[in-house]
Amino acid sequence: MVLKSPKLIINKLVLVGREKSYTVNFDVGINIIHGDSDTGKSSILNLIDYLLGSKKIYMYDEIEQHGKYAMLEVSLNDKVYTIKRNIFDPKENIDVFSSNIENMNRVFPLEYSPDYDKEGPAGYFSDFLLSSLNIPIIKVKQSPSKDNSPMVRLSFRDIFKYCYFDQDDVGSREILDRKNPSLVVKNKETFKFIHNVLDTQITELQNEIGEKNREKKELINKYTVISSFLLETKLSTEESLRDKRESLEEKIKYLENEKNNLTERMKSDNQEMEELREVVLELEEKINNRLSQKSHKETQLEQNIRLKKEYQNDINKLQTSLKVKNSLALQHSQKVECPLCNSILETVEIKKHFVEHNEDVLKKEINSIRNRSKDLSNLIEQLRDEILIIENRLSDEREKLSKAKSTLDISSEKYISPYISQRDMIVSELYTFKEQIDKIEYFLKIRAQLSEIKQKEELLKKQIGELQTKLENLKKQTPSIEETLYEIGTYLKEFLEYIPIKKAFGISLSDKTHLPIVRDRNYTELTSGGLRTLVSLGYITSLLKNSLFRETNYPSLIMIDTVGKYLGKTKKNADEVDESKENKQEGLDDPKKYLRIYKYLDEFSSNFIKKGVAHQIILVDNDFPDDLEIDYDQYVVKRFSVEEKEGYEIGFINNATANNI
Known part of the structure; x- marks a missing residue:
């Protein structure tokens, strides 16, 4: 099965500190981070979000005390990049290296502006992410109902809010900016764009193809100029330079041994x-x-x-x-x-x-x-x-x-x-x-830059071909918003019936807000925090599932912070959880429902992995039942405990004297 939607995969997060570096490695599929409160679990997702362009970072004491800067190694439609950002100055330009973290010093970085206030030397970071994921860069109407409405950019951040629910979003009535009317309007346009049902999508897609053709032409001209210059200066080929470096490294190794032997003889x-x-x-x-x-x-x-x-x-x-x-x-x-x-x-x-x-x-x-x-x-x-x-x-x-x-x-x-x-x-x-x-090394960086231009030209050719195919499909059969809402609503119903919730009827997506409806009641009218938690988890999972089946502009990544919010987890401490009357009536104090969430995600993810459809699910939670610890140990990438415990770290900043993250 070929992936039709953009593919964003997190490979590695590194917080570089004054004393050491703090690293989290991620895999395709499910990734679980769990442990005690105040150990830095949420800060990991927060750092990923920041490195993907968020305007702010929650500067916890330990990060501020021990950290210097952060790096994120990502795969954008199968091409690896390393993103480096200053954690103390969100306004500073973001460096992007077209390599993994280990080899980032072998290439020249490109500097992108973190927002649209001022353009960076290489452009805007949001445009870089959209372009690398082959998502069209468009503008949408601020007020779609008005013909003369001003146009505003649709950024990567607008899309990513549908991919990342932090601990304040999960189960919240105010999910997806419900208190901000202007953002609610833009979110609806973003939702349409993600699922290729925006009214102007065909026109914007044609504009995007034209823009990429122009960019490709500029790259061809740039490649010709640089390659001519290198030819005139008689700069060695990349293979020749690498051979020379290898030969010099062998000589250096030999001389280092001679120097050490000489020192020993002197002694x-x-x-x-x-x-x-x-x-x-x-x-x-x-x-x-x-x-x-x-x-x-x-x-x-x-x-x-x-x-x-x-x-x-x-x-x-x-x-x-x-x-x-x-x-x-x-x-x-x-x-x-x-x-x-x-x-x-x-x-x-x-x-x-x-x-x-x-x-x-x-x-x-x-x-x-x-x-x-x-x-x-x-x-x-x-x-x-x-x-x-x-x-x-x-x-x-x-x-x-x-x-x-x-x-x-x-x-x-x-x-x-x-x-x-x-x-x-x-x-x-x-x-x-x-x-x-x-x-x-310097000449190799120049050669690598030239090679990068050529690779980017080839990538643009591929992207243009994909966009043209998408354009043809849109012209033939543009999906309606009703069809899209029905499909995602169907996936949501499957999730809630799998858990299961009581009275699983009247489940769909609102044609007005594009948010869930359960028992014919809008999401914001649901009184049980536990039920809202399950519905919000089902909603974001359904968005991912739809993107893996269909051609969308939705990245193949979801991040969820505090999966078990409002839910009873284990029989041992269920009585200690302060739940509302509605939660108890819903039967959400049953730890089996919490276990069923992970079982659903495991089956869902495994099926797509078997079909060759890459995606990523990053989950953060607090206490983790023993059954889950055993059954899903293969997915755990970090586990924390405030007490010394075999197999656990004391926190993300694992050399801090006190954990206040």
Whole structure:
């Protein structure tokens, strides 16, 4: 069975952090993420949505603390791309690499604007996704009932809201912007476009074919110009460049081994030198210690000499005091000669300014200071002798050090110099080869860009052919909105009968809102949260199922957050769940209904996989019954627990100290 609708498959999500990267790998078919609350399950879907162009991201504490940027590897109609986006600035351009994550550094990225406010260097991100999925880029009337209504772009985001129900959408009365009248109108036009029943679809399809033909012509011209330039510059072919790179990589590997072997030989051959180095280091350490001792002794010597001079000054002052006292001791007033300045002084006047001191006390103090000065002189001589001894030893050790260094230099020249010379040559060659590889990598990127242009031209040819086939089919048998609503309503009825719900009658899609009707009541009028949950799950699953059977513009992906919202899951904790009276009347506290959801999705997905129809279903839920854990373990891509548990991670950010996601 050939897939008629666009195919969007998520291969890998990577949140690159400051300490490590956080990765989730996905498969075709069902993918289940489950675990305790506050472990980051919803953030995984939120990041995927953001990397597919959402204007906002819920910046949980752990992501803000540990994250840097995010990448999403996707397959768009079987062609692999890597989308890279700044998680801290939603307005920054989005990088798209035409390769998987492992090889993204081998190609030049294209920069797309995240919204239609300002065009990026490569255009708009929404247009890139639509074009890659071969979905026509169109405008729809803001008010379809008015002939003069302004036209607004229909973006990938308008389509994707029918593919992703977050935990606020599942079971919500306000599903698909029911509170916003202008968006409700646009959603109806989007629904028609998804299912090829828009009134202007044929005209828009013709315009899209013309636009792709113009783009193909531009690519052919661009390819011709670039290939002519490469031919004139005689740039090697891609095969030749790859051969050169492979040859250089082998040489680098060989030289790296030689360098390592050389290092090992240097280590084994210089044992004698190591002993000499130890002798040199020991002598240098001794000399440093001697110098430190010498410096300390010289400081002591300087301090003691200064102190001895102070003692001598004190003795001189005391002796002067004795002379003055003897002169002043005369009984009669007379003129005397000053012992200091030789001037003539009146003794009577002088006595007024001096305090009388005992002559014996002064003499004793002089003797005491002389004794201390004498001891100090002995200490000074001792310090001089010690400094002389240190200097002699320093001289001997310096001479030994000089001889040891000389011997070491000779040994180095004998043992090490040849190795150093060889090593320098190897390092130089390695640097040259690595430079050449960098240039080759750059040229390969240019070649890859040229190859990408050619591949894009071929892709456009294929897309134009598919669009022309679609146009012919639309002209022959354009499906009516009534037929489309009937088919999807039939799939919804099958789902609700399979669960089953009580009173499964009056099930269809509204021709006014295109939302479900159950028991002849509009979705928004259903009072049971559990019933609305089942209906919303059945609705999004039916949209996917219809796209896998028919030619639509609906990507082959659905993402559902909190599958078991409002539903009883296990008999063990059913009484703990706060359910409304209506839920109990509906019998939705029966855990079997919850199990039947997974059984339906498993059978539904397996049947299409067997037919070769690729699609993807990503489910997030909280506690997971043991029966499901066993039966659907093959589909589980991540499981989280706040407690350490074998086979579980503590959260998406699994190195955080606390999980508040």
